[in-house]
Amino acid sequence: MLTARLPAFLADHRRADGAVALTDARVFDGTGSPPRPHTTVVLRDGRIAAVHNDSTAPPDDARTLDVGGRFVMPGLIDAHAHLSMVQHGSHHPTPPRGAEPLAYDQLRGHFVADTLRRALRMGVTTIRDVGAYGDVVLQVRQAMRYGALRGPRLLACGRIVSPTAPGARFFPHMYREADGVDDMRRSAREQIRAGADFVKIMSTGARSVELEDPNPAQVTQDEMHALVSETHRQGYRVAAHCEGLAGTELAIASGVDTVEHGMYLNQRPDLLGALAAQGGVLVPTLSFLHRVAGDEVWTAELTTQGRYNVEQAHATLAAARQHGVRLAMGFDSPDGDLAATELCTMVDAGLPAAEALAAATSGGATALGIADEVGTVVEGLLADLVVIDGDPLADPGVLLRPERIWLVLRNGEPTAGAVMDPQVPWSSTR
Ligand SMILES: [Zn+2]
Incomplete structure (x- = not known):
């Protein structure tokens, strides 16, 4: 199978700078495996840098966003x-x-x-x-x-x-x-x-x-x-x-x-x-x-x-x-x-x-043809992620309710979501 050609990625390719750690995430990685609770997802320069248990501290230079046990999945x-x-x-x-x-x-x-x-x-x-x-x-x-x-x-x-x-x-x-x-x-x-x-x-x-x-x-x-x-x-x-x-x-x-x-x-x-x-x-x-x-x-x-x-x-x-x-x-x-x-x-x-x-x-x-860039929560991929207030595995209908779409990240940048306001720690990077 061919992978997609580059032009698809040229559309709005801005990326977040620096490192951010989403902590206490319930991570659905996109493969169909059960979600992993108490997980930290470290994002660096728009990509997923690490996915690990909350017991491992995020890197020192990362700003932290505690997502409070919310469901985190690929966009x-x-x-x-x-x-x-x-x-x-x-x-x-x-x-x-x-x-x-x-x-x-x-x-x-x-x-x-x-x-x-x-x-x-x-x-x-x-x-x-x-x-x-x-x-x-x-x-x-x-x-x-x-x-x-x-x-x-x-x-x-x-x-x-x-x-x-x-x-x-x-x-x-x-x-x-x-x-x-x-x-x-x-x-x-x-x-x-x-x-x-x-x-x-x-x-x-x-x-x-x-x-x-x-x-x-x-x-x-x-x-x-x-x-x-x-x-x-x-x-x-x-x-x-x-x-x-x-x-x-x-x-x-x-x-x-x-x-x-x-x-x-x-x-x-x-x-x-x-x-x-x-x-x-x-x-x-x-x-x-x-x-x-x-x-x-x-x-x-x-x-x-x-x-x-x-x-x-x-x-x-x-x-x-x-x-x-x-x-x-x-x-x-x-x-x-x-x-x-x-x-x-x-x-x-x-x-x-x-x-x-x-x-x-x-x-x-x-x-x-872009599975090596997006679609799973895996180290190295672009950080296109959605943080959801609710459990789409139990009730997929939450994905149709704007107030439950808590935060949307594209290329690691917070771009939309119910919580998009100045208290999101890295919104100043835009
Ligand atoms: Zn059609």
Whole structure:
């Protein structure tokens, strides 16, 4: 598996200076192991310098923050977001009658920036955007890099590569339609040219568009292989939208790094086995499937199909676990701040809370190819941490309550949280 390329880390790469020790922490390290109480986490220059029992004194030069037994975990990672689809989000304002219409095309960047600020406040320290209207997400990422706003680290694919298909009419400027092997290579190169951190391909149709049947595969084997091999050759990772099994099989056979949705995979244990063996990650996006199944805004056919998809996705969650497939949390929404909804949905669907929390942290980091930088509380990694007033293992819902998100650290810097006020000892380093 490839690791992510450097540009992802260029977005807002400020780091805290000096050493800080969080003491009396109950540390969930992101792997799924039980939390360790009475633990000290020493941060130095934005990275985790040491994790040890409180009985060992922190280094002399470290400022100390006693977190009072609170739960400390890696920052949440939303591995499947569509930040630019703001008009479908819960924060969508409805203009009153007679008001100037909401010109999303001009204002989208502002709404994306607002979402990123909210997401960081909720402990989401990394987001992977898997398809945007035009270049707006790439632009906001650049704005973050140069200090216009603070948000989660952001990995983006630019436009989604899709064969010529109905979806491109539904999501204008979100798809880069490509047909044939040369065009597939070109389309991948175009995303890299635009600043993408990875490339996304529609291997099957999307069941949020009535004319897109998820079967058969939307691409040929040659097209899929051309896109994946060119993207990998250049050192970038590939995410594949996978619904129907024919396209999912092509994607896995071509070596994609992440399978998005993949809800029918329970019917093909061989494919789950292959995905696990090659180190691929499944991003089940259960919340979105639930939304299609339960929301009357969709056509009756899509809702009926959606209910079947929910059943299938739940069966696939269990089967993927059985086959040892890595899972990542992907909310599949413009609401990056509510990403933990997906974590709760995975728990409701039967995933043990510790595994869901691992999916939301180390699993996401693995999906994004940045597990050697974030996603676990391990010496040497960047100090993206969340301190929580409560126990998300007992009640994952605390992750959706702002007053329980006590402190969010990104690169060791306190950036948000209920306690962000001048008494936090190192806030003066900003
Ligand atoms: Zn999606």
